[in-house]
Amino acid sequence: MLKSKKQKQLAVEQxxxxxxxxxxNPFDLVSTYRTWAGPDDCDFNMHLSNSCYSKVLDMARFNAALSFMPSGFIAGVWMALGATHFKFLKEIPIFATYEIRTSIASWDNKWLYVLTRYVTHSNKKKGTRSPAPTPGQNTPPVGLPFVPHTHTPATTHDTPSCLAPYDSALSSLIASLSEREEPDGATLHCVVISEVCFKIGRITVPPAVAIASDGFHARPAASEADLTKVPEPYSLSNPPPHMEKIRAMKAKGNFRPLQNFYKGGWRDVPEDERWWMTALGGEIEEKRRLNLDLVSGVQRGLEGARYV
Structure with missing residues (x-):
């Protein structure tokens, strides 16, 4: 309250x-949203209803967007959902706590592809292992009625598809995303790819512009004079070269210049001066291209379904 106007503006900027x-690196960030499978979110099979995966995904995805790109939302950007694809692998039982881990998969000139993984942590102590079932253990005893399992199968149905090329691309994507183990050994239950775009009013903001405007940057290249010396990574104390341009667009807490930049001001920047392309170059661009080859299969499959 007793600070001067200049001190208050500085505090807002900081x-x-x-x-x-x-x-x-935008691919290194993971936003975690924790919740539980309450009775109102579960079905008669006593596990999380498929419809509730998308219900909680809205909250988790928006929470991730706010933490990854806060400047855009402060400037008036909003996020539009174009498509979502779910791959259910294993049911989440009722009353179980679970995590929704959201990260950036890739992007193109319009769409940002968001990867979400639903995981749970085992209650078993480390080193314990369930005993192996004996032969015939799953066979119902003679004279008792047979009740089929109602759990969601983890395998894809065998119905022939008229979108075979897209199914193949989707299978490759899911395999590459779901087969890797979680760093903490958590159990993976569902993989989701969301296709979103950023808007300010009715104007689309390219994902690269939105991402780079929040400071994301590839690691600095090693000096040609000494290739063995590892350069100091960029940070607030060692800002990237374009950081002053970002600061100027939201100086003193005024985000109007950033709004104008999002609304089309970025188009006025000459090709050889587009700092956001440099910021997201190198290893980031390589990863983006690699992942885009995978997620574009999902997009083509969803688009192709319109003509079935």
Whole structure:
């Protein structure tokens, strides 16, 4: 309350800058949303209803967007959902706590592809293992009625598809995403790919512009004079070269210049001066291209379904 106007403006700038992901790789960030499978979210099979995966996904995805790109939302950007694909692998039982881990998969000139993984942690102690079932253990005793399992199968149905090329691309994507183990050994239950775009009013903001405006940047290249020396990564204390341009667009807490930049000001920047392309170059661009080859299969499959 007793601070001067200049001190207050400086405090606002520092707060906004503390939210930015300066010098980070967008593919390294994971937003975790924790919740539980309550009775109202579960079906008669006593596990999380398939419809509720999308219900909680809205909250988890928006939570991730706010943490990854806060400047855009402060400037008035909103996020539109174009498509979502779910791959159910294993049911989440009723009353279980689970995590929704959201990260960036890739992007193109319009769409940002968001990867979400639903996981749970085992209650079993480390080193314990369930005993192996004996032969015939799953066979119902003679004289008792046979009740089929109602759990969701983890395998894809065998119905022939008229979109075979797209199914193949989707299978490759799911295999590459779901087969890797979680870093903490958590159990994977569902993989989701969301196709979103950023809008300011009715104007589309390219994902690269939105991402780089929050400070994301590839690691600095090693000096040609000494290739063995590892350069210091970019951060608030060691900002990337274009950081001053970002700061100028939201100086003193005024985000109007950033709004104008999102609304089309980025088009006026000459091709050889587009700092956001440099910021997301190198290893980030390589990863983006690699992942885009995978997620584009999902997009083609969803688009192809319109003509079935």
């Amino acid at each position: 707060f906004h800058e503390s939210l930015a992901q300066v010098g980070k």
